[in-house]
Amino acid sequence: MSLIEVKNLNVHYPIRSGFFNRITDYVYAVDGVDFEIKEGESYGLIGESGSGKSTIGKTVVGLEKATSGQIMYQGQDITNAKTRHKLNYNQDVQMIFQDSLSSLNPRKKIFEIIAEPLQNFENLEGKALHDRVIELLNTVGLDEDAAYKFPYQFSGGQRQRIGVARAVATNPKLIVADEPVSALDLSVQAQVLNYMKKIQREYGIGFLFISHDLGVVHHMCDHLAIMHRGRFVEVGTKEDIYNNPQHIYTKRLLAAIPEVDVKNRKQHRMKRRQIEKEFNEDQSKYYDKDGKVYPLRQISETHFVALPEEGGQ
Numbered sequence: 177m178s179l180i181e182v183k184n185l186n187v188h189y190p191i192r193s194g195f196f197n198r199i200t201d202y203v204y205a206v207d208g209v210d211f212e213i214k215e216g217e218s219y220g221l222i223g224e225s226g227s228g229k230s231t232i233g234k235t236v237v238g239l240e241k242a243t244s245g246q247i248m249y250q251g252q253d254i255t256n257a258k259t260r261h262k263l264n265y266n267q268d269v270q271m272i273f274q275d276s277l278s279s280l281n282p283r284k285k286i287f288e289i290i291a292e293p294l295q296n297f298e299n300l301e302g303k304a305l306h307d308r309v310i311e312l313l314n315t316v317g318l319d320e321d322a323a324y325k326f327p328y329q330f331s332g333g334q335r336q337r338i339g340v341a342r343a344v345a346t347n348p349k350l351i352v353a354d355e356p357v358s359a360l361d362l363s364v365q366a367q368v369l370n371y372m373k374k375i376q377r378e379y380g381i382g383f384l385f386i387s388h389d390l391g392v393v394h395h396m397c398d399h400l401a402i403m404h405r406g407r408f409v410e411v412g413t414k415e416d417i418y419n420n421p422q423h424i425y426t427k428r429l430l431a432a433i434p435e436v437d438v439k440n441r442k443q444h445r446m447k448r449r450q451i452e453k454e455f456n457e458d459q460s461k462y463y464d465k466d467g468k469v470y471p472l473r474q475i476s477e478t479h480f481v482a483l484p485e486e487g488g489q
């Protein structure tokens with residue numbers, strides 16, 4: 177069943193300039209995207225810096241206003257704050273940010289940080305509250321000691337796990353995770369991702385997982401959307417995207433994943449150069465005359481790619 181359905185979403189930011197501070201143009205941060213996240217599914221949103229990923233994430237949680245389009249939740253459009261309130265949307269949908277230090281209140285101990293949503297949304301108190309906080313900490317591999325410390329007393333990876341525990345506290349249906357591991361070392365990234373995956377499975381929570389790195393989301397996401405210049409260039413299952421990429425931009429992101437096997441490094445480097453060359457020289461094949469991404473075209477039951485009808489592959 178569909179958990180959330182995004183329909184023709186546009187988020188345009190006005191650019192003001194001149195003496196009168198008039199609107200002279202717009203940044204088309206999100207320029208007509210459609211997607212659907214099913215219950216308990218992990219959906220990946222991938223693209224380079226500035227492609228519009230965070231803007232989508234923020235609009236889905238209600239932190240940013242949609243210019244037009246709809247975000248359907250339980251049959252109603254939640255781009256309207258009143259509807260979000262009516263549906264308890266702010267409880268059902270949580271967000272995890274990249275920077276855990278600034279997203280956790282530095283003056284509060286971890287117990288208070290995790291207890292807050294439980295008190296607000298679930299009316300828990302006393303022993304029940306205490307037990308639930310410890311249980312949530314345990315779920316992300318931390319023990320009771322952690323509850324009585326401040327955020328700065330933890331490593332980045334531990335803090336991000338605390339962020340996960342807090343997000344899960346309200347029993348959400350969807351967690352929007354915006355580059356949740358980008359600030360962490362590679363070894364720690366895997367550990368935090370594993371906790372997220374475990375939580376997703378145990379609680380059946382849907383994820384909108386945002387990253388600039390296709391390597392990071394490989395084990396996380398069932399479905400992926402590759403984003404460039406405010407639009408989707410390619411959408412498909414994990415297999416479609418990793419084993420059968422069609423758009424040059426997707427290929428470029430895949431080529432950017434470091435090759436671990438030393439034997440294949442030279443070959444990988446050559447392939448990356450070739451793709452980079454094609455990306456720079458053959459723009460007209462993959463983008464329209466204004467440099468815009470083409471509309472998506474269906475090429476299999478699950479796979480969509482933004483290429484002109486006759487051209488491309």
Ligand SMILES: Nc1ncnc2c1ncn2[C@@H]1O[C@H](COP(=O)(O)OP(=O)(O)OP(=O)(O)O)[C@@H](O)[C@H]1O
Nearest residue numbers: 189203205223224225226227228229230231232388
């Ligand atoms: N509040 C804002 N006002 C004006 N422009 C904005 C605003 N927020 C974002 N933008 C612009 O919208 C575009 C998309 O930004 P967004 O933060 O969604 O990108 P992103 O894909 O998340 O990038 P990154 O990987 O760097 O986080 C960028 O060109 C950005 O400069």
Ligand SMILES: [Mg+2]
Nearest residue numbers: 229230231354
């Ligand atoms: Mg971002």
